[in-house]
Amino acid sequence: MKIVVDWDRCEANGLCVRAAPDFFRVDEKDTLHVLSEQVTPEQRARVEKAVRDCPRHALSLSED
Numbered sequence: 001m002k003i004v005v006d007w008d009r010c011e012a013n014g015l016c017v018r019a020a021p022d023f024f025r026v027d028e029k030d031t032l033h034v035l036s037e038q039v040t041p042e043q044r045a046r047v048e049k050a051v052r053d054c055p056r057h058a059l060s061l062s063e064d
């Protein structure tokens with residue numbers, strides 16, 4: 001699976017970072033970075049939590 005970000009919706013508030021810090025980082029300029037786009041089945045639950053926690057609905061998972 002792959003992480004997809006709707007950059008027009010993201011406001012870099014960092015809630016996804018709390019859920020999955022190994023996938024997301026917000027830098028000092030308040031820009032979100034996706035550290036790894038690919039998600040293994042073992043990692044999926046944490047990334048799904050990040051998707052759910054995003055108040056802007058900016059994150060989704062695609063089948064690839």
Ligand code: SF4
Pocket residue numbers: 005009010011012013014015016017024026032053054055056057058059
């Ligand atoms: S939780 Fe959503 S709005 Fe906040 S930084 Fe992550 S993707 Fe952007």
